[in-house]
Amino acid sequence: MELPGLYNYWVVVFLMMAGFYVVISQGNLVKKLVGLGLFQASVFILYITVGKVSGGAAPIAVEGITSYSNPLPHVLILTAIVVGVATTAVGLALVVRIYEAYGSVEEDEIHAQDLVEDDISEDPPFTESEVGKQ
Amino acid sequence: MEHLPVLVVIIPLLTVPLCVLLDHPRLAWLAALASSWLSFAAAVGLVLQVSDTGPISYLLGSWEAPWGIEYRIDVLASYVLLIVTAMAALVLFAARESVRKDIPEARISRFYAAFMLAFAGLAGIVATGDAFNVFVFLEISSLATYALISMGKDRRALSAAFNYLVMGTIGATFILIGIGFLYMMTGTLNMADLAARLPEVADTRTVRAGFAFLAVGIGLKLALFPLHLWLPNAYAYAPCSVTAFLAATATKVAVYLLLRFMLQIFGLDFSLVLMPLDTLLLVLGLIGILSASMVAVYQGNIKRMFAYSSVAQIGYMVLGVGLATTTGITSAILHLFNHALMKGALFLALGGIAYRIGSTTIQDFSGLGRTMPWTMAGIVLGGLSLIGIPSTVGFISKWYLVLATLEEGLWPVALLVLIGSILAVVYIWKLVEAAYFGTPEGNPEIKEAPLSMLVPMWALVGANIYFGIHTDLSVGLASRAAAVLTGGAG
Amino acid sequence: MLIAIAAIRLRDLFAVVMLFGIYSLLTAALFMNLDAVDVAFTEAAVGAGVTTVLMLSALHLTRRWEDEPRHNPLLPLLVVTITGAVLIYATLDAPLLGDASAPVHQHVAPRYIEKGPQEVGMPNMVTAVLASYRGYDTFGETVVIFTAGLAVMLLLGIQEGPQAHRGRNAIGDQVVLKVVVKLLIPLILMYGLYVHFHGDFGAGGGFQAGVIFAAGFVLYDLVFGEGQARAVIPPNWLHRLAALGVLIYGGVGVVSLLQGRPFLDYSVLAHDPVHGQHLGVLLVELGVGITVFSVVLSIFYALSGRRRQS
Structure with missing residues (x-):
């Protein structure tokens, strides 16, 4: 196992987890979306890393070059980027509507307002952090 | 006929731009309804074709499988497609009146467009034989679903939709990571190809981690306990017709994905022997059944009560999968179908009640047994099926599940399953008590739900009883699909 | 990397969004470096461009400043650490960066590279x-x-x-x-x-x-x-x-x-x-x-x- 070859992955993992942490720990809805963006963008880097061939060229056929990087991950990530921005857009629209309805974009405040409204508020307190338990 | 696999998905998908271009509430509804019935017809055709000739492979754009994207319909896929398309067709039939009341008129045609997108996305997930294509269609249906949930009248629908968006996106990203790892180790995205190439590299840590990410990601979409927190509010505050459709289909498709990935791509040996997935599913399934049923008992909002009950029912399915025997998986697949029938009927009935009295809290149920006799009778029959009374579908799935646990000698598990049923008796009884023995408060002008809502609901109630007595079709398909999953995959 | 950390710490949402834009641009540069020109182009246009503009528009409609965090950060940190550990574990057996003999480059991809230009007719x-x-x-x-x-x-x-x-x-x-x-x-x-x-x-x-x-x-x-x-x-x-x-x-x-x-x-x-x-x-x-x-x-x-x- 050579460390330098894996180093790139580890940086990606760190970035991914930074994004994931923002998503599950932050109470601000906009920041959650930024976190999701970070998380997804890091996954994209993971895929593109996989497609790289040392000494390869960008996958556009040019005479005289025989070694190209793998085009398939690029295609997948193009699609994934689009999916990501679509999700962000829908999320932002929801945030705007939530702000108009609740006057806040903080998860705690919104949840507190919800509890008051519930006729019978026997719900266990909502903890986002239980999400990622494996 | 050879194009049926793609038609199931493409018909609803191409109705979407049509709905938007028409921009007329009634025409949009008609177009959506027509295309969902066409799609249902295509699904019926597929079931027949698959049982005649075996699995169908359809090459999109004519590129051979590992290079292009393949649609692959086997017994299980055709069976799940049948459920999804049938539910869409019935729910749309009932939806017109309640949508007209719930959604501002200017947005109705776009609402139907989003509905069709959610439907087409689910159908696409089931039909495809390509791992990345799953992700794409998953996102189509999810994005449409977030929008649909947020259309609920209560402002809590907005926060519920946002929570679902965050959790759903985390789930989808986990699935993406999992697929990425598998691709990294095998170089292919086609499911059959993956299944063939995985055993070679099954021993690597990368594949195992990929498996873990897929399991958690699907678990999130499945609302598997303890990842279910998004579901109750999402179901409770979404418009009724949306809840009916989602409850009957969305989690079912997630169960399908679980079966597809865990049993067919990784193979029974890898998933259940090498990785301790079976025990995990067994335990989580049981906790899910018991805790969600308990919480359901204390709910004052009936929609939310049934939402928790859905979490519990997912527990039954997962439990069946966790048993890892042919009978266990048969019971899971069977319950997939049966639960769609029950919850479809129940949520449609609730839709009728919400349409007339504008509320679904238990207090408002007082006396409904007299004012809305047909709707309440439907709820009672659906509830009996949920409990698992003989001669309903609920009994059939419980029967197979208990049989499967006893086969394995796990009688404490069987006992716990029965306790789950008793809890269901408790919460259904609360409803019945209010509706039939409570005194109607005030408004005597409550009328029976409109006929367009009663007919599809009673069609489902009838199916609950029909398939509870004539089990050949559902049990036959389910056991064949289970046999393929446990025997056919490497 | 530093930018990601900064994004966690800052509470001025405007700055967070801006940093996110910069992060996207850097990602795009990295994609260039990894030969993914199309992806780099898209990431720059979408991540740095569209997403930032949309986020700023949304901020305009809501609030710029975030409240003091009240959550206990321990549990999320634990979840993230476990997930990260699984990911690191996964990479231990992964092919090395740029290794041309990795399975990814062996099975499906060669056909795209060798025959793609002829079969579809574009370089x-x-x-x-x-x-x-x-x-x-x-x-x-x-x-x-x-x-x-x-x-x-x-x-x-x-x-x-x-x-x-x-x-x-x-x-x-x-x-x-x-x-x-x-x-x-x-x-x-x-x-x-x-x-x-x-x-x-x-x-x-x-x-x-x-x-x-x-x-x-x-x-x-x-x-x-x-x-x-x-x-x-x-x-x-x-x-x-x-x-x-x-x-x-x-x-x-x-x-x-x-x-x-x-x-x-x-x-x-x-x-x-x-x-x-x-x-x-x-x-x-x-x-x-x-x-x-x-x-x-x-x-x-x-x-x-x-x-x-x-």
Whole structure:
């Protein structure tokens, strides 16, 4: 196992987890979306890393070059980027509507307002952090 | 006929731009309804074709499988497609009146467009034989679903939709990571190809981690306990017709994905022997059944009560999968179908009640047994099926599940399953008590739900009883699909 | 990496969004370095461009400052650490960076590289795979974008007509800026067209072109005040355009179906299969471009046209 070859992955993992942490720990809805963006963008880097061939060229056929990087991950990530921005857009629209309805974009405040409204508020307190338990 | 696999998905998908271009509430509804019935017809055709000739492979754009994207319909896929398309067709039939009341008129045609997108996305997930294509269609249906949930009248629908968006996106990203790892180790995205190439590299840590990410990601979409927190509010505050459709289909498709990935791509040996997935599913399934049923008992909002009950029912399915025997998986697949029938009927009935009295809290149920006799009778029959009374579908799935646990000698598990049923008796009884023995408060002008809502609901109630007595079709398909999953995959 | 940490710490949401934009640009640079030119192009246009503009518009409608965090960060930290550990564990057996003998480069990919240019008739393999081999994924992608547009319209509604908020100007009256932008916009639109039709040979394609086109209009709108761009393309036309884009893409597929071939088989579109492929790719890219352009622009309209409520 050579460390330098894996180093790139580890940086990606760190970035991914930074994004994931923002998503599950932050109470601000906009920041959650930024976190999701970070998380997804890091996954994209993971895929593109996989497609790289040392000494390869960008996958556009040019005479005289025989070694190209793998085009398939690029295609997948193009699609994934689009999916990501679509999700962000829908999320932002929801945030705007939530702000108009609740006057806040903080998860705690919104949840507190919800509890008051519930006729019978026997719900266990909502903890986002239980999400990622494996 | 050879194009049926793609038609199931493409018909609803191409109705979407049509709905938007028409921009007329009634025409949009008609177009959506027509295309969902066409799609249902295509699904019926597929079931027949698959049982005649075996699995169908359809090459999109004519590129051979590992290079292009393949649609692959086997017994299980055709069976799940049948459920999804049938539910869409019935729910749309009932939806017109309640949508007209719930959604501002200017947005109705776009609402139907989003509905069709959610439907087409689910159908696409089931039909495809390509791992990345799953992700794409998953996102189509999810994005449409977030929008649909947020259309609920209560402002809590907005926060519920946002929570679902965050959790759903985390789930989808986990699935993406999992697929990425598998691709990294095998170089292919086609499911059959993956299944063939995985055993070679099954021993690597990368594949195992990929498996873990897929399991958690699907678990999130499945609302598997303890990842279910998004579901109750999402179901409770979404418009009724949306809840009916989602409850009957969305989690079912997630169960399908679980079966597809865990049993067919990784193979029974890898998933259940090498990785301790079976025990995990067994335990989580049981906790899910018991805790969600308990919480359901204390709910004052009936929609939310049934939402928790859905979490519990997912527990039954997962439990069946966790048993890892042919009978266990048969019971899971069977319950997939049966639960769609029950919850479809129940949520449609609730839709009728919400349409007339504008509320679904238990207090408002007082006396409904007299004012809305047909709707309440439907709820009672659906509830009996949920409990698992003989001669309903609920009994059939419980029967197979208990049989499967006893086969394995796990009688404490069987006992716990029965306790789950008793809890269901408790919460259904609360409803019945209010509706039939409570005194109607005030408004005597409550009328029976409109006929367009009663007919599809009673069609489902009838199916609950029909398939509870004539089990050949559902049990036959389910056991064949289970046999393929446990025997056919490497 | 530092930027990601900063994004966690900062509570000024405006700065967070800006940092996110910078992060996207850096990611794009990294993609360039890893030979993924098309992806880099898209990430720069989408991550750094579209997402940032949309987020800023949304911030404008909500609040800039975040509250003090009240959550206990231990549990999330634990979850993240476990997940990260699994990921690191996974990479231990992963192929090394740039290793040409990794399975990814052995099984499916060689065909795209070796035969792609002949079978589909264009040198850019990414475009060939995107629009033909995996054209159905791209159809799905177009639908995803359309879904997002539809969802935003359902949530925020459409502002009808240009008279909605005439005269409100985001930046203020600056003559120099206006002149510069007036000169720039035709260039941007030209560039968008170039990117669109050059996608077969170089980096680019319908998606990127759509984004660039939309960016031109967004710029116009920002500088000349809201309502100006709306006068050129009214919002209620946009979602019809978006639907049209999806129909074009799907229509190509239906034509193949009608010819008795599988969905999206382009080879029937002309007598010569390779020619058909070329035509098919061009048409579907057009569909993608139209949908992307109109959805991005209409989401921008929807967010920017909404009055801030306090």
